[in-house]
Amino acid sequence: MITDECINCDVCEPECPNQAIYMGEEIYEIDPSKCTECVGHFDEPQCVQVCPVSCIPIHPEHMESRETLWQKYQRLQGEVQPAGSLSAGLPPVSSGGGA
Numbered sequence: 001m002i003t004d005e006c007i008n009c010d011v012c013e014p015e016c017p018n019q020a021i022y023m024g025e026e027i028y029e030i031d032p033s034k035c036t037e038c039v040g041h042f043d044e045p046q047c048v049q050v051c052p053v054s055c056i057p058i059h060p061e062h063m064e065s066r067e068t069l070w071q072k073y074q075r076l077q078g079e080v081q082p083a084g085s086l087s088a089g090l091p092p093v094s095s096g097g098g099a
């Protein structure tokens with residue numbers, strides 16, 4: 001999440017590999033349904049790395065395991081490009097659920 005300490009410096013938005021960062025009413029915001037904490041793309045959250053005022057903590061209501069984030073990453077990838085390009089990284093984790 002981005003706190004109200006955000007100075008709208010614009011540097012985080014282009015760094016996000018998931019296009020999860022967008023300009024909100026007053027400051028930048030993160031769409032938690034798109035944010036994978038950069039899992040699948042980078043070792044560290046890119047927005048956190050670049051933010052000059054360190055105003056991007058993990059949202060307390062969106063604490064997600066690496067497996068959950070990885071599944072989100074795969075789901076997002078499925079929406080933007082054909083499956084089959086996801087050979088690297090963590091193996092898929094079965095959720096136990098149906099379709």
Ligand code: SF4
Pocket residue numbers: 015016017018019020021030034035036037038039045046047048
């Ligand atoms: S942690 Fe990564 S995926 Fe999430 S908003 Fe920041 S740059 Fe985007």
Ligand code: SF4
Pocket residue numbers: 002005006007008009010011012013028047050051052053054055056
């Ligand atoms: S990098 Fe930080 S201060 Fe700059 S727009 Fe993003 S959240 Fe706001």
